[in-house]
Amino acid sequence: MSSLTKSTAKSQAVLNPRTTKYEFMGPIGALLVTVGVPFVTYALYFTCNERVGACPPSFEYIYDTFFASVTSQEFWRSLFDLEAFYMYLGWYAFCVVAWAILPGDWVQGTELRNGKRQSYKINAFSTMLLALGLTAGYIYRFGCQSFTFLYERWIGFVTAALCMSIAQAALCYGFSFRGEKLLALGGNTGNPVYDFYIGRELNPAIFGLDLKSFNELRPGMILWLLIDISMACEQATRLGGRITDSMALVVLFHGFYIADSLYNEPGLFTMMDIVTDGFGFMLSVGDLLWVPFVYSLQARYLVFRPKDLGMAASAAIFLVNALGWYIFRESNNEKNDFRNGKNPKNLKFMETKRGTKLLTSGWWGVSRHPNYMGDLLMGLAWSLPTGFDTPVTYFYIMYFAVLLAHRGMRDDEACEKKYGDDWNRYKKLVKWRIIPFIY
Incomplete structure (x- = not known):
């Protein structure tokens, strides 16, 4: 191996270090999600459509239909x-x-x-x-x-x-x-x-x-x-x-x-x-x-x-969505302005040893992820028009809550590595992860 090739390989190793920590429970978790995402996408259709009647149908129906389908070549061709x-x-x-x-x-x-x-x-x-x-x-x-x-x-x-x-x-x-x-x-x-x-x-x-x-x-x-x-x-x-x-x-x-x-x-x-x-x-x-x-x-x-739904119910649902969008957009605007060196609202912030700044007021003083709170309110408003006959149409808000909670934990871990003790100090100033007094 030439010296140039060795130098290139060494620089690549420094630039792209081997990952030593797994997320999603490692390879097994990654495999389960890889298979699970398509499975759930198909399942949401086959357990909630006009042909099966109920949404979802009975467990007995799902059990019988599932095994009859996966053993049928006609079913696989129909996909x-x-x-x-x-x-x-x-x-x-x-x-x-x-x-x-x-x-x-x-x-x-x-x-x-x-x-x-x-x-x-x-x-x-x-x-x-x-x-x-x-x-x-x-x-x-x-x-x-x-x-x-x-x-x-x-x-x-x-x-x-x-x-x-x-x-x-x-x-x-x-x-x-x-x-x-x-x-x-x-x-x-x-x-x-x-x-x-x-x-x-x-x-x-x-x-x-x-x-x-x-x-x-x-x-x-x-x-x-x-x-x-x-x-x-x-x-x-x-x-x-x-x-x-x-x-x-x-x-x-x-x-x-x-x-x-x-x-x-x-x-x-x-x-x-x-x-x-x-x-x-x-x-x-x-x-x-x-x-x-x-x-x-x-x-x-x-x-x-x-x-x-009628006017009253429609108006109430509309207001839930409007509130969610307002929180989502305003919090993102505050973040983007601050990252670009702007602070039109004169928001408070704390200095870190890295020389960077963390917002501690405005929406980012309410929680560490106020944009997620707005997202969740909008997700709720998207499901409410379907009524309360089935939990299936509320799948989005349930899934999204889990996703955002996990993403918030990933953010916290990354920030703790990045800021060290400053991050612990920041968490004392902004206590709540997403929803104040709840989470």
């Missing part, structure tokens, strides 16, 4: 729909082409360990507007019934999104061994099961297209809104051209949340997913499968269980 597969590939290609041709500013992300910065093109919001414009024109030309195919071919689209998730995670894992790549500090264990799940390469990109940020906001998030619109079209087709106030609220809440996220795209580049996590199956399946097909559960449920 794949070639037409839906091609349509999904077309949708993904549309998002890539829109990213490439629509105008947008290029911004620099945070500085990486190698001293470089990742470049990101900002045009997710305009991609959504283009998609919505084309969808509106299509529905206007051919009628609501023409845009119900997402409801009718649901399982085919789920399988297509799963295939895309697996393919991207596998390719990124394989290519992470080629060349001098910057690896995620948490995804370089040497265990293929764990590293495939958690993500080995930090910022995989193809011709300037950063896969991680692209998948985070475009194919899955915008498809989530299109699915909601398809569910509303299906309900309108069944109800003679009208939709219920409950469906209108769900589509409005989801649409506003998605539009707000895409409009504030630059705020994404300071989040843990982008800054520290690698791109593996965890993010690919979360962005492409879980977000559009699980988060739209309430809209799909209201197709076959339509509900008219």
Whole structure:
């Protein structure tokens, strides 16, 4: 081995140290989640649809149907729909082409360990507007019934999104061994099961297209809104051209949340997913499968269980969502302003030995993760329009509470390593993790 090769190998080892600590209970936990996420996505459909009647059906029905299905070749063939597969590939290609041709500013992300910065093109919001414009024109030309195919071919689209998730995670894992790549500090264990799940390469990109940020906001998030619109079209087709106030609220809440996220795209580049996590199956399946097909559960449920809430109930639910959004957006604005050297509200902060500052007033004085509190309130408002006939439509808020609690613990661990004793001092000033006086 030449001296140059030895020097390169040594510098790579310093830049990409071996990961020695597991999350998600290690390889076994990673394997369980890798299998469990697709399983739950399919299960939420097969245990909550108009064909089975109840939502969920009885345990005896689930038990009998499950074993009859998994032993049937016809069932496995029914999961794949070639037409839906091609349509999904077309949708993904549309998002890539829109990213490439629509105008947008290029911004620099945070500085990486190698001293470089990742470049990101900002045009997710305009991609959504283009998609919505084309969808509106299509529905206007051919009628609501023409845009119900997402409801009718649901399982085919789920399988297509799963295939895309697996393919991207596998390719990124394989290519992470080629060349001098910057690896995620948490995804370089040497265990293929764990590293495939958690993500080995930090910022995989193809011709300037950063896969991680692209998948985070475009194919899955915008498809989530299109699915909601398809569910509303299906309900309108069944109800003679009208939709219920409950469906209108769900589509409005989801649409506003998605539009707000895409409009504030630059705020994404300071989040843990982008800054520290690698791109593996965890993010690919979360962005492409879980977000559009699980988060739209309430809209799909209201197709076959339509509900008219009335003005009073609708107004109350609207206020819950508005409060959640206000907390979420204001807290994120405070954080982003402060990180960019601005402090328009003259918020209090504490100095750390690292020379950085931690906010201790405003929303960030209420809890260590006030944006999560806003997220949870919005999630509750998204489920309330479905009523209280089934707990299944509240799956999102239950899952999200667990996810955010886990993410908060990951943040605390990372900050404790980063700030040391200063973090313990900070926790005495800001006692609550997410919800004051509760958690």
